[in-house]
Amino acid sequence: AEVHWRGFLQGLKDRGMSGVAFVVSDNHEGLKAALAAALPGVAWQRCQCHLQRNAQAYVTKQDLKGQAAADIRAIFNAPSLDEARRLLEAAVEKYSKTQSKLAAWMEENLPDGFAVFRLPEPMRRRLRTSNMAENLNRQIRRRTRVAGLFPSESSLLRLVSAILSEISEEWETGKIYLSTEGMPA
Numbered sequence: 001a002e003v004h005w006r007g008f009l010q011g012l013k014d015r016g017m018s019g020v021a022f023v024v025s026d027n028h029e030g031l032k033a034a035l036a037a038a039l040p041g042v043a044w045q046r047c048q049c050h051l052q053r054n055a056q057a058y059v060t061k062q063d064l065k066g067q068a069a070a071d072i073r074a075i076f077n078a079p080s081l082d083e084a085r086r087l088l089e090a091a092v093e094k095y096s097k098t099q100s101k102l103a104a105w106m107e108e109n110l111p112d113g114f115a116v117f118r119l120p121e122p123m124r125r126r127l128r129t130s131n132m133a134e135n136l137n138r139q140i141r142r143r144t145r146v147a148g149l150f151p152s153e154s155s156l157l158r159l160v161s162a163i164l165s166e167i168s169e170e171w172e173t174g175k176i177y178l179s180t181e182g183m184p185a
Helices: 002-014 029-038 048-058 062-076 081-095 100-113 121-127 131-147 153-173
Strands: 022-025 043-046
Touching: 002 029, 022 029, 029 043, 043 048, 043 100, 048 062, 048 100, 062 081, 062 100, 081 100, 131 153
Parallel strands: 022 043
Antiparallel strands: none
């Protein structure tokens, strides 16, 4: 998988991709390794939404699922990295006796969702999950399903390119989704 992702990322770089400073993804080991190799020094953020969902598999008592989710949400909504770490430490301590697997999982995995604390506050909410990319993929899937079968790969490419151009134009001219104003250079 790493070889595939490394080739994909290299292809993007060859086509002019530059200035990447932050990547959000799920916990795909091949992708993480390829990012480290192809884009060294770029901050990686594990999707907080995926972390929140994954944690539920380690809660063994149904009546604790809501509380565990609230505790993780509080960690990710902390105003600073130091506070997030403090809340994580408290949560690990809280669950270490009754939910030891959850506590161990939290301690090992939740810090993967902390890279977003390096960003200015206004950007954190938008870049802490992979929701933006997942929404883009949903829009492409929805519109390609309508067409059904494609006579050739180039016809599929034309449709997807048109969809992406339309979405890009909306992002460039519509409501500002993510402002870089006030960001350090």
